[in-house]
Amino acid sequence: MTEQRLGKMLMASPKKTLVQNLWKMWLCCSVAVLFATTGLAQASLSSNVMSLVELQSAVTAHGGAIRSFQVAGVVCAVARERRMLVLQDKTATVLLELPALEDAINAGDQVTVKGTNCSIARGRFGIQIPQAVVNNDRRHSALLKAGSIFLEAGLQPICLEWFNGGSDSALSLEYAGPGGLRQKVSGDLLCRKPKPGAVPDEFQSGLDFAAYNGDWSLLPDFAGLTPVATGVATNFSLAYRARTEQTALVFNGFIKIRDAGVYTFYLTSDDGSRLExxxxxxxxxxxxxxxxxxxxxxxxxxxxxxxxxNHWIQLEGEVAFAGEGQGNLEMDLVERGNHLPVTVLDGAALLATN
Structure with missing residues (x-):
């Protein structure tokens, strides 16, 4: 964009579009809100009806927590493709990033969000309730990331996605259970459900895997891709990839959980990976x-x-800078001499036309 344009951050209807020289966009502005980054809190095993400010405080105090909760409020805005909504009650306005968001939810609806032993964490824009236990996506050298989740005893579904662009590659998964030591996820903990009609109709050892080839900078939507190979794997191993570069693997199956409690998973990969x-x-x-x-x-x-x-606000200002950052429209908005960094979550259309 070569010229300065008048921008308007309008916290109203998410169906508004670009009109002449006015940019109308969604944003939940955080004004001088700092989040702590200390360790994960212990699990709370009982239901907990709370206000939005109490939910926010749980994240602020610990940087993340595993707990049961129930919050309610009015939807101010919905970013459906990002599975985000801005929720407001009498105590606070919070941007929530959810694992899934129904199409029926719209601005103005009164909604209730319930979670049982969920992981809640500080996100870039608000509070994340992630679907992935560990998100280690994008191209990078061998990198370790960890995440925790409360699991009931028994068989729990597990899915690991991995891809590699070029050069070196790596993949390793470890875990630590309640009171246990960190160790590699062994093959005897993994099993798969046979295809419909198979005999015997019972869980079998191993994992289902699918191998893909392609050039990606982050994990693709594998549901829309056709694998070049499928089969049964004994563990999370790169031995099942179709080639060494520009390739990907998806493992699906179940993991045997002996005791209910909080489990921490340690995922190392080169390039990106994600664990659910x-x-x-x-x-x-x-x-x-x-x-x-x-x-x-x-x-x-x-x-x-x-x-x-946090506040749900509306303001007007002059756009001094606009560009792309991590798939979002990033702007520097000048309002009466104040330079305000602005991120437009649904800014793809504006990026394409400006």
Whole structure:
């Protein structure tokens, strides 16, 4: 973009589009809110009805937690493709990133979000309730990332995705259970369900795997791709890849969990990888007959009077800079001499046309 344009951050209807020289976009602005980055809290095993400010405080205090919770509020905005919604109650306004988001949820709906022993964490834009236990995506050299989840005893579904661009490659998965030592996930912990009609109709050792070839900079949507090879693997091993470069693997099966509790998984990969374990324990439902007007946004000046919490605001300013960053539209907005960094979560259309 070569010229400066007037930008407007409008916290109102998510269906607004670009109109002449006015940019109308969604954003939940965090005004002077700092999140701590200490370790993961212990699991809370009982249901917990709480306000949004209490949920936010749980993340602020620990940087993340595993707990059961129930929150309710009015939807201010929905970024459906990103599975994000901005939720407001009497105590706070929070941007939630959920594992899934129903198409029926719209701005103005009164919704209830329930989670049972869920992992909640500080995200770049708000509170994440991630689907993945470990997200180690994008191209990089061998990198270790870890994540924790509460698992019930028994067989729990497990899915590991991995890809490699070029040059070196690596993949390793370890875990530590309640009171246990960190160790490699061994093959005797893994099993798979046979295809329909197979005899015997019982779980068998190993994992289902699918191998893919392609040139990616991050993990693709494998559901839309055709594998070049499939079969049964004994463990999470690169021996099943179709070639050494520009390739990917997806492993699916079950892991045997002896004791219920918090399990930490350690995923090392080169290049990217993602691990999902367990069944979904989060829901977001609309309360019937509760749809109402979208909450009115505050002004920037009103938000500045209380810097201890997030605010849902509207402001106008001059766009001094605009560019792409991690798939989002990043802008520098000048408002009465104040330079404000702005991220437009649904900015793909603006990026394409400007």
């Amino acid at each position: 374990v367990g069944r979904p324990t989060i829901s977001c439902t609309v309360e019937p007959g509760t749809t109402r007007a979208v909450p009115a946004p505050e002004t920037f000046d009103e938000a500045l009077t209380d810097r201890s919490r």
